Amino acid sequence: MPISDVTEARPTAQRPTTPASPAPAEAASAATAPAVTVPGPSSTRLGPVSIRPLGLGRKYPFGWSYGIVALLLIWSVGSILGIIDPRTLPAPWVIVETLWYQLVEGRLPEHMQASVVRAALGFSAGFAVGLVLAVISGLSRLGEGFIDGPVQINRATPGLAMMPLLILWFGIGEDMKIITIALSVMIPIYMHTHNGLRGIDKRYIELAETQKVSRWTFIRHVIFPGSLPGLFLGLRFAVLSSWLSLIVVEQYNATEGIGYMMTLASTYGQTDVIIAGLVVYAALGLALDSGVKALQRFALRWRKTIEG
């Protein structure tokens, strides 16, 4: 709730102590003494209630879109006035035209499919491996001893730095691309799920003990749902990270995929196609992220958070 909703009036001035509490003995003599002036509400001691709201205040309608709209405006106006060289950055409507052309006449649907399949394969593999490793190392001390160290080393190495090695091992074909994506997905899934598993409130463990549940029931009804928030956090990082890796691996020796389309366009100086590719990447990435967000909202509907 925004702080500005606080409307309750509160007196902010101090109580006027002198005139309000005359001692009983003095009260009698006060009758003969010259009248004591009691400061009224107009006195300088008291003033109107003044609370300055420090919160962010009300939300603006469509507030999230302001920056995007402003950028589009600058881009459009710049293009019309010829300030922006179309060879550097074609006008927005040219991009839309290119997109439409590539979708209907060109190979964009093929490229999109190739990219999505690639990302999906890498993602599934990375997700499965990350989850299994996290569960083993989260639920057993011995498992943690063996698994956590190597994963931490892997985490400290930027995922894409492994690519030269992966190319030597797996060639420059599809295997290398999927493995690179899988590695970049595995890490956030592992990290956050492991954290989630280890972060489960000890009180729930006690409860499960007093209810005398089996180890399996404990894992299924306490550990697993309790680690879901962590898993979903990892999932959201993983989706973006698989997308990022996809963009990089598609620059290597691909024959299809959005990245390939863009690399090719770069060779021929087709700025509009490159930007169309970027738009597709962004749109698919956003769609994926909001898909995961919706899934998260459903799976964690038992949680009462500040998001409501």
Next chain:
Amino acid sequence: MTATDLLAARVTALSRRFGDKTILDDISLDVLSEEFIALIGKSGSGKSTLLRAIAGLDHGVAGSGDIAVPRRVSFAFQDSRLLPWKRVLDNVIFGLEAPDAVERGRTLLQEVGLAGRERSWPYELSGGEQQRVALARSLAGEPELLLMDEPFGALDALTRRRMHKLLLRLKDIHRPAIILVTHDVEEAVTLADRVLVLKDGQIAEDLPVVADRPRDVEDPELITIRKTLLQHLGV
């Protein structure tokens, strides 16, 4: 007293230490079946330690002695400790392996006055309602011994009184023996058949309370007992 000479628990020469600090010092205690015992003491007197020892929750705490308990023991915590990702009914029957678990869960929810809230999430309930769900859960396994660790400590005075009545009613239906840890003298004398005062790791006082229920706090017997208890607590 309704209790028979059957025992609901027997604690023999129980000692517990944290480091070189002795928390429980050679405690022996017999709990009759269906007996309602209130365990009272200052904070740090070891009352929770004793309760957790009887529950078997004190893994790795140093000590000696024997504890014999029935097969069906359950525990009610100070916080309701509902699993936030389970709906109310699923919380009540958590850990209950019986073919009629769902039916039993519904009946218990009815008994604690929460019929119709089966599908609610815990966060949708008030503190008192959550504690009632926890009470239903602790009775779902038909325990012979119910251990309660200040279960009403976090509730407001009015809700607490309602919970007292509810607890007595539930005890009549399910007939477990109860050990209730509390620091509330009033709570102890209005509910229990026997009040134990824990002091320096030992049972300093063992007072039977025979007044009929529902009890009136103005009852001379209760006033006397309350005075003794307050003296022990140093109030």
